[in-house]
Amino acid sequence: MTEQPADESGITGATLAGDPAVDVRLLSAVAAGELGALEALYDRYRTMAYSIAYRITADATAAEDVVQDAFLGVWRNAARYAEGRGSVKTWLLSIVHHRAVDAVRRRRPTVELPERDDVPPAGLTLPDVWAEVAGRIDADAVRRALLTLPVSQREALELAYYGGLTQLEIADRTRAPLGTVKSRMRLGLLSLRRVLADETIVEPAGGRRA
Amino acid sequence: VNAARRLSCDEVRDLAPAYVLGALERDEEAAVRDHLADCPEAHAEVTELGAVVPYLADAVEQIEPSPSLRDRIMAAAAADPARAASAAPTPTAARTEAEPEAPPAVPQSMPIDRRRARRAWADASPATWLLRIAAVLVIGVLGAWNVLLQGQVSTLAEFRSAVATVADAAAQPGAVSAALAGSGPQSPRGVAAVRADGALIVAVSGLTATAGAEVYEAWLIAPGGTPVPVGSFTVGREGTGVLRATAAGAAPGATLALTREPAPGATKPTLPIVSSGVVRATT
Numbered sequence: 361m362t363e364q365p366a367d368e369s370g371i372t373g374a375t376l377a378g379d380p381a382v383d384v385r386l387l388s389a390v391a392a393g394e395l396g397a398l399e400a401l402y403d404r405y406r407t408m409a410y411s412i413a414y415r416i417t418a419d420a421t422a423a424e425d426v427v428q429d430a431f432l433g434v435w436r437n438a439a440r441y442a443e444g445r446g447s448v449k450t451w452l453l454s455i456v457h458h459r460a461v462d463a464v465r466r467r468r469p470t471v472e473l474p475e476r477d478d479v480p481p482a483g484l485t486l487p488d489v490w491a492e493v494a495g496r497i498d499a500d501a502v503r504r505a506l507l508t509l510p511v512s513q514r515e516a517l518e519l520a521y522y523g524g525l526t527q528l529e530i531a532d533r534t535r536a537p538l539g540t541v542k543s544r545m546r547l548g549l550l551s552l553r554r555v556l557a558d559e560t561i562v563e564p565a566g567g568r569r570a
Numbered sequence: 571v572n573a574a575r576r577l578s579c580d581e582v583r584d585l586a587p588a589y590v591l592g593a594l595e596r597d598e599e600a601a602v603r604d605h606l607a608d609c610p611e612a613h614a615e616v617t618e619l620g621a622v623v624p625y626l627a628d629a630v631e632q633i634e635p636s637p638s639l640r641d642r643i644m645a646a647a648a649a650d651p652a653r654a655a656s657a658a659p660t661p662t663a664a665r666t667e668a669e670p671e672a673p674p675a676v677p678q679s680m681p682i683d684r685r686r687a688r689r690a691w692a693d694a695s696p697a698t699w700l701l702r703i704a705a706v707l708v709i710g711v712l713g714a715w716n717v718l719l720q721g722q723v724s725t726l727a728e729f730r731s732a733v734a735t736v737a738d739a740a741a742q743p744g745a746v747s748a749a750l751a752g753s754g755p756q757s758p759r760g761v762a763a764v765r766a767d768g769a770l771i772v773a774v775s776g777l778t779a780t781a782g783a784e785v786y787e788a789w790l791i792a793p794g795g796t797p798v799p800v801g802s803f804t805v806g807r808e809g810t811g812v813l814r815a816t817a818a819g820a821a822p823g824a825t826l827a828l829t830r831e832p833a834p835g836a837t838k839p840t841l842p843i844v845s846s847g848v849v850r851a852t853t
């Protein structure tokens with residue numbers, strides 16, 4: 361599978377990302393303590409990792425801290441990656457996402473978060489639910505698919521995933537009952553899945569299509 | 571682990587959309603995860619809802635991090651105490667307590683790992699200056715990883731281990747060491763140490779591969795003296811070289827130099843010197 365972010369230059373770290381088998385080999389080398397493999401992984405995913413961290417934190421310094429924490433987490437916990445339950449890319453980006461969300465929640469005085477050191481290696485214990493729908497979808501297709509959703513659904517997904525808000529906070533922010541927020545997220549995810557599956561050269565990567 | 575209440579399957583189904591989006595409080599998230607870990611039910615809805623979530627990460631505008639982030643991460647990983655046993659050279663000698671002094675570009679509010687890493691890197695005790703070079707060296711050979719994934723792994727591992735040995739040797743009483751460099755930014759760089767008993771170890775990266783009978787020869791040159799050959803080694807396409815030899819009389823002030831020779835056994839160096847450094851006491 362190829363990751364090709366919509367980037368005019370075409371020259372980003374992410375363009376190196378690609379062969380999942382190479383990722384798995386790199387990750388086992390990281391688990392064996394090879395710094396070089398860590399750097400190679402970094403070069404493959406630094407752009408994607410930083411971009412998602414920046415989108416969530418909206419702050420360059422915070423985003424870099426998130427990426428650093430995430431890669432140090434990978435360095436320490438590479439052995440805990442379970443092959444067959446999602447790609448290395450997905451696993452890595454889920455760690456970045458998790459830490460970025462923690463970072464923005466920590467900024468909010470109202471939200472109680474455990475002290476940083478008490479947190480288990482965040483993201484590494486994340487759900488293994490991010491098994492991709494199928495092989496190959498480009499960023500534009502995802503953006504287009506998001507635009508097909510009703511505004512309230514798209515807003516719920518964006519506040520949750522990019523905003524780092526909890527469902528309660530989304531309900532508060534959008535002045536909607538919690539139950540409504542839950543169904544908006546559910547319906548939004550399912551529609552997104554349907555739209556993307558239609559766009560995709562369907563090759564369910566070990567995945568079940570609905 | 572499951573400090574929170576246990577959830578029922580219905581509750582998990584209800585929380586599933588927020589769970590896959592990361593929109594639960596972390597304790598709720600842990601409760602869902604714990605449930606999924608033990609539940610005999612498949613909870614296919616979680617997989618179904620979560621399937622598209624990775625694509626939300628793909629949809630964001632792509633931005634490059636600053637180039638310095640790589641160095642920060644690699645330095646922190648190299649000095650990471652949690653992985654010290656298996657990672658790049660961080661012998662115990664480096665673990666002295668030193669007042670942390672902030673290097674540039676590292677923000678104030680710093681999680682514990684970075685604080686520790688920073689301490690190891692800020693430590694300027696005489697025995698450890700070489701360590702920093704060593705860690706940078708190990709990081710330096712890494713470009714090779716993207717292209718040499720399969721074949722050269724053991725060579726790179728040997729190099730890494732040699733660098734660690736150099737760092738360890740340099741930290742011993744009576745040892746001397748040298749940092750080797752050439753004339754350009756891409757030129758071969760290396761570290762070397764000679765223990766009190768005369769055992770020499772050299773690790774160099776960035777060398778051009780040898781072909782045929784070619785070797786790299788190491789020379790010790792006492793101030794005002796003539797070059798004395800110390801030993802030779804070959805280099806593969808990953809560009810790293812390791813030499814273990816005996817070099818009695820490697821006193822501070824001598825120069826350790828590398829040349830490329832058409833064959834082993836040279837008695838006079840074939841110029842130019844590809845990399846060299848002055849031997850100094852490290853303890």
